[in-house]
Amino acid sequence: MITFHVNGRAHSIDVPADVPLLWVLREELGLTGTKFGCGMALCGACTVHVDDEPVRACVLRVGEVEGRRVTTIEGLAGDAGLHPVQRAWVEESVPQCGYCQSGQIMSTVALLRARPKPTDQDIDAALSANLCRCGTYQRVRRAVHRAAGLLEAEGGGGRAPSAGGGGPK
Amino acid sequence: MSGAGASRRAFLVRASASAGGALVLSLGAAGCGQGRPATAANRRAGFSPSAWLTITPDDQIFFYLDRVEMGQGTMTSHAALVAEELEVDPARLRVEHAPADRRYDNPAEDLGFQITGGSTSVRTSWQPLRLAGACAREMLVAAAAEKWRAPAGECRAEGGAVVHGPSGRRERYGALAALAARQPVPDRPRLKDPREFRYIGRALPRLDARAKVDGSGVYGIDVKRPGMLSAVVLRAPSLGAKLEGFDAAEARAQPGVVGVVRVSTGVAVVAQSHWRAQRAAALVRARWSPGPLGGLDSDRLRAQYRERARSPAKAVRDDGDAASALARGAKAVEAFYEVPYLAHATMEPMNCTAHVRGRSVEVWAPTQSPGLLREAVRKLTGFDEEAIDVHTTLLGGGFGRRLAQDYAVEAVEVARHFDAPVKVVWSREDDTRHDFYRPLTVNLLRGAVDARGEVSAWLHRIVAQSIVSQVGKDWVAAIAPGGVPQSLKALLGRGASGLYGKNVLTDPSSVEAASDFAYALPNVRVEYAAVEPGVPVGFWRAVGNSENGFVVESFLDELAHAGRQDPYELRRALLAGAPRHRAVLELAARKAGWGSPLPRGSGRGIAQVKSFGSYCAQVVEASVEGGRVKVDRVVCAIDCGLVVNPDIVRAQVEGAVAFGLSAALHQQITFRAGLAAEGNFHQYPLLRMNEMPRVDVHLVDSREPPSGVGEVGLPPVAPALANAIFAATGRRLRSLPLAPALAREAG
Numbered sequence: 001m002i003t004f005h006v007n008g009r010a011h012s013i014d015v016p017a018d019v020p021l022l023w024v025l026r027e028e029l030g031l032t033g034t035k036f037g038c039g040m041a042l043c044g045a046c047t048v049h050v051d052d053e054p055v056r057a058c059v060l061r062v063g064e065v066e067g068r069r070v071t072t073i074e075g076l077a078g079d080a081g082l083h084p085v086q087r088a089w090v091e092e093s094v095p096q097c098g099y100c101q102s103g104q105i106m107s108t109v110a111l112l113r114a115r116p117k118p119t120d121q122d123i124d125a126a127l128s129a130n131l132c133r134c135g136t137y138q139r140v141r142r143a144v145h146r147a148a149g150l151l152e153a154e155g156g157g158g159r160a161p162s163a164g165g166g167g168p169k
Numbered sequence: 170m171s172g173a174g175a176s177r178r179a180f181l182v183r184a185s186a187s188a189g190g191a192l193v194l195s196l197g198a199a200g201c202g203q204g205r206p207a208t209a210a211n212r213r214a215g216f217s218p219s220a221w222l223t224i225t226p227d228d229q230i231f232f233y234l235d236r237v238e239m240g241q242g243t244m245t246s247h248a249a250l251v252a253e254e255l256e257v258d259p260a261r262l263r264v265e266h267a268p269a270d271r272r273y274d275n276p277a278e279d280l281g282f283q284i285t286g287g288s289t290s291v292r293t294s295w296q297p298l299r300l301a302g303a304c305a306r307e308m309l310v311a312a313a314a315e316k317w318r319a320p321a322g323e324c325r326a327e328g329g330a331v332v333h334g335p336s337g338r339r340e341r342y343g344a345l346a347a348l349a350a351r352q353p354v355p356d357r358p359r360l361k362d363p364r365e366f367r368y369i370g371r372a373l374p375r376l377d378a379r380a381k382v383d384g385s386g387v388y389g390i391d392v393k394r395p396g397m398l399s400a401v402v403l404r405a406p407s408l409g410a411k412l413e414g415f416d417a418a419e420a421r422a423q424p425g426v427v428g429v430v431r432v433s434t435g436v437a438v439v440a441q442s443h444w445r446a447q448r449a450a451a452l453v454r455a456r457w458s459p460g461p462l463g464g465l466d467s468d469r470l471r472a473q474y475r476e477r478a479r480s481p482a483k484a485v486r487d488d489g490d491a492a493s494a495l496a497r498g499a500k501a502v503e504a505f506y507e508v509p510y511l512a513h514a515t516m517e518p519m520n521c522t523a524h525v526r527g528r529s530v531e532v533w534a535p536t537q538s539p540g541l542l543r544e545a546v547r548k549l550t551g552f553d554e555e556a557i558d559v560h561t562t563l564l565g566g567g568f569g570r571r572l573a574q575d576y577a578v579e580a581v582e583v584a585r586h587f588d589a590p591v592k593v594v595w596s597r598e599d600d601t602r603h604d605f606y607r608p609l610t611v612n613l614l615r616g617a618v619d620a621r622g623e624v625s626a627w628l629h630r631i632v633a634q635s636i637v638s639q640v641g642k643d644w645v646a647a648i649a650p651g652g653v654p655q656s657l658k659a660l661l662g663r664g665a666s667g668l669y670g671k672n673v674l675t676d677p678s679s680v681e682a683a684s685d686f687a688y689a690l691p692n693v694r695v696e697y698a699a700v701e702p703g704v705p706v707g708f709w710r711a712v713g714n715s716e717n718g719f720v721v722e723s724f725l726d727e728l729a730h731a732g733r734q735d736p737y738e739l740r741r742a743l744l745a746g747a748p749r750h751r752a753v754l755e756l757a758a759r760k761a762g763w764g765s766p767l768p769r770g771s772g773r774g775i776a777q778v779k780s781f782g783s784y785c786a787q788v789v790e791a792s793v794e795g796g797r798v799k800v801d802r803v804v805c806a807i808d809c810g811l812v813v814n815p816d817i818v819r820a821q822v823e824g825a826v827a828f829g830l831s832a833a834l835h836q837q838i839t840f841r842a843g844l845a846a847e848g849n850f851h852q853y854p855l856l857r858m859n860e861m862p863r864v865d866v867h868l869v870d871s872r873e874p875p876s877g878v879g880e881v882g883l884p885p886v887a888p889a890l891a892n893a894i895f896a897a898t899g900r901r902l903r904s905l906p907l908a909p910a911l912a913r914e915a916g
Contacts, residue, residue, distance in 0.1 A: 026443075027444065030393065032384070032390075032391035032393070033384020036518070036594070038597045042849055043850055093375050094378075095378055096820060096824055097517070099517045099566060101382060125859075132516070132827075134828075135824035135826065137861035
């Protein structure tokens with residue numbers, strides 16, 4: 001039995017410890033917003049947060065999140081509505097097919113926590129491992145800057161920055 | 170956006186004639202009076218004036234989207250078309266993917282079945298969807314007039330309600346639904362004048378954005394059904410290999426595994442979840458023997474194609490006398506151009522869910538063609554058309570890959586063995602290695618310039634596989650009228666395939682952008698040699714335009730330099746009789762500051778390609794340093810006729826540039842021993858954020874009817890980049906992808 005928190009709720013799951021977190025989220029917990037793209041941490045479609053750090057759920061064994069906090073795309077929006085990063089995405093009409101966007105957004109939330117006013121170079125460093133086949137990068141970049149503005153307007157980035165850089169671990 | 174290529178008109182006109190049916194739909198009243206949505210999925214109580222709309226008594230407006238949403242924005246643009254005439258805010262429409270139904274056939278004269286591709290969605294729905302909205306509007310107005318015993322002329326539709334002018338009375342559509350359903354269907358509903366447009370032409374927000382940022386959007390891979398099983402298929406280690414046998418005892422013994430079955434694509438391991446199936450599949454020991462493609466090798470194919478290119482082939486265009494003009498030219502240039510096989514690499518790997526119950530089946534699929542899917546499943550199962558229920562989900566990218574229905578047929582094959590819904594999910598490696606590839610082509614180019622530096626001769630010999638000869642069989646079946654027996658369809662399909670495979674009929678998608686360019690050149694001969702190595706090929710975003718556009722626009726650049734002419738000015742002069750081509754060329758050049766100085770090591774390249782009825786020119790600025798190229802800026806000008814949603818057009822062009830740059834810089838599928846050597850993204854790279862240039866998109870203001878968008882931004886980018894690299898370095902790169910070649914040359 002592996003126990004961990006997902007989007008604020010505790011779950012105990014009876015699966016082998018080496019099953020990738022991605023499939024536990026998608027199949028055991030029904031959280032399908034986190035996507036499968038490559039299975040080798042090459043595309044970033046499966047990006048989630050573990051204790052506020054961005055990770056690739058397709059290669060992270062579920063046993064490693066025992067006792068830790070996992071946040072998925074479904075856990076970003078709060079009672080007040082969409083997270084500012086999600087709002088920025090809608091306002092910039094970023095998604096095309098949309099399949100990679102959960103991962104792009106999760107990477108961005110982590111980036112902005114570490115660097116509330118990112119430069120284009122910061123964005124490249126944090127997001128170049130999130131692939132988008134539709135080629136929405138130009139809008140992703142705009143939306144990251146817009147989200148930074150929204151977060152600032154709402155009070156200094158929302159939550160305290162966590163340790164480490166914005167890039168995926 | 171997506172890739173059922175170019176004009177297949179010749180093919181389908183012939184096919185439809187052979188099939189004996191009048192398959193070319195008249196657009197006249199296609200939006201009206203085709204009866205209510207009939208399938209179970211859409212059987213809702215309320216007012217259904219056409220196959221596209223239901224207005225319920227509780228004032229919900231359902232719009233059945235008959236072209237799939239794969240990122241190209243149909244959900245938003247099509248909603249605007251119908252809402253414009255219906256006089257309701259598009260955001261109020263509840264948009265659902267339509268089921269498979271012949272009434273949703275794509276009315277493009279070269280298609281004729283339910284398909285999203287060929288950049289046709291807005292151009293072929295532009296008229297029918299507005300008619301559908303107008304038809305509903307007029308029936309609602311008539312209902313209100315009847316209710317109020319007022320002349321219809323005093324009533325008008327406005328904001329989802331009908332208003333009586335003199336009295337100010339107002340009734341919501343929902344309240345009028347029952348009465349509207351009893352009104353006669355208007356023959357010729359009045360369409361609004363473009364000056365009256367409220368939604369068309371505006372950058373309305375995407376209706377699918379919310380579901381794509383909060384994780385709630387349901388793609389094929391996200392489908393959940395009660396009792397659903399999950400399958401992983403162990404596929405052939407080389408294309409066409411034969412499964413001799415397998416040992417699955419160990420796999421069957423794994424927890425959660427419910428069965429291991431043989432299907433035509435391999436061995437399917439079926440379990441209670443994907444991860445269980447995946448683990449168990451690794452334990453299956455399968456024995457394969459290589460098929461006829463077992464020795465397939467890209468290097469050998471290239472050599473064969475080059476050899477073939479040395480002898481003449483069938484002319485598909487022959488203006489003047491290219492042979493003598495070549496001999497007479499002051500300066501002759503000869504070159505080989507090559508483009509590799511390419512995979513589609515949609516971010517969502519192939520997947521499909523099927524539930525077979527007796528002699529009926531439900532399928533949940535991210536498909537570009539519910540119509541082809543249903544036909545393919547019918548061919549497999551023999552079930553009645555009405556017993557095959559297709560639910561289209563969101564597509565995590567299409568680009569032409571999801572025009573092929575192999576993944577859906579496979580899911581039904583697997584599901585037949587189980588008394589439950591089964592979802593088959595492909596690995597990334599399988600997705601890359603079992604694709605229908607953009608064909609490898611080898612091109613011999615010969616050109617001449619005269620003493621004044623003018624291009625005096627042009628010979629282009631294309632050696633390539635025909636896509637239509639491979640897919641034609643299935644298409645004939647899909648477009649044939651319901652009553653045509655399967656055996657006849659098969660016969661017609663084989664016949665059509667053979668004609669294209671042998672180049673008796675020329676596959677237009679093999680020669681587009683090569684045989685039909687608009688440059689006023691005096692002596693032009695374009696030849697096409699159809700070859701058939703048996704590699705599965707398919708439509709890849711922009712199809713032949715993406716290949717021939719690179720070749721033609723690069724070689725024209727070579728001739729410009731050979732004649733000491735500016736590549737932009739030469740094109741401009743040669744397009745004097747082609748005003749729309751010339752306008753986008755001039756717009757792109759002006760916005761890019763063509764001719765203004767650039768730093769050392771940087772260069773500008775220009776290219777223009779007309780495709781899918783639209784005109785697009787691009788100027789690329791690139792810099793090269795130490796064998797590495799950086800694309801700094803891409804300036805695009807597009808004329809796609811009247812623009813329904815300018816923001817979506819811009820997004821499509823930005824995306825097409827990125828898609829085109831992935832191919833231009835990095836991508837190739839290399840066959841070794843019968844299988845693609847490339848499997849995952851480290852071997853088949855996509856453009857990344859740090860490589861994305863600034864892309865400026867300029868739209869030509871036009872009142873012409875809407876033309877294609879999704880694929881149109883792609884063809885110019887590769888040649889414009891190669892031309893920019895030449896401008897920056899003096900090195901002419903004639904094979905894609907460019908980045909490895911540059912790196913090799915830099916040593």
